[in-house]
Amino acid sequence: MKIFKVVALSLLIIGLIFSVAFAKKHLPEERGKVFFDDPKFAGGTKACNSCHPDGKGLEKAADKKVFNIMGKTQKSLEEAVNVCIVNANKGKAIDIKSVQMKEIVAYIKSLKGKM
Numbered sequence: 001m002k003i004f005k006v007v008a009l010s011l012l013i014i015g016l017i018f019s020v021a022f023a024k025k026h027l028p029e030e031r032g033k034v035f036f037d038d039p040k041f042a043g044g045t046k047a048c049n050s051c052h053p054d055g056k057g058l059e060k061a062a063d064k065k066v067f068n069i070m071g072k073t074q075k076s077l078e079e080a081v082n083v084c085i086v087n088a089n090k091g092k093a094i095d096i097k098s099v100q101m102k103e104i105v106a107y108i109k110s111l112k113g114k115m
C-alpha cells in the first residue's frame with residue numbers, strides 16, 4: 001500500500017506543477033500576442049504581425065502620447081491600435097475597454113526595450 005501512496009502523492013505534485021506552468025503561460029501579453037498573430041482578429045483579414053513582425057517598430061509605442069498613423073493623429077495607444085485594425089487589418093474597431101484591447105496593449109507594452 002505504501003507504493004500506492006507514493007504514486008498518488010507524485011501525481012498530485014505533478015498536477016500542481018502543471019497547473020502553475022499553465023497559469024504562467026497565460027499572461028495578458030501572451031494572449032495579446034495570439035491576437036497579434038491572428039489574421040482574423042477583430043474580423044480582419046491581415047495579422048498585425050504581417051506588418052509589424054514580432055512587434056518590430058512598436059517598441060516605443062507604449063510610451064508615446066501621440067500617434068500619427070496614415071495621416072491621422074491618435075491620442076492613445078488604444079486609438080492607434082484601432083486605426084490599424086480598421087485601416088490595415090480591415091477589421092472592426094474594438095472597445096478600448098475590452099479585455100482583448102487590454103491584452104493587445106499588454107503585448108505592445110511587453111515589447112518595450114526589445115530592439
Ligand code: HEC
Binds near residue numbers: 051069084
Ligand atoms: C497593413 C500593415 C499593417 C497592419 C496589418 C497593422 N499595422 Fe500597425 N502600423 C502600420 C503602419 C504603416 C503604421 C505607421 C507607421 C509606423 O509607426 O510604423 C503603424 C503603426 C502602428 C502603431 C503606432 C506605432 C508608433 O510608435 O507610432 C501601433 C501601436 C500599431 N501600428 C499597432 C498595430 C496592431 C495592434 C495591429 C493589429 C491589430 C496593426 N498595427 C496592424 C501598418 C500596419
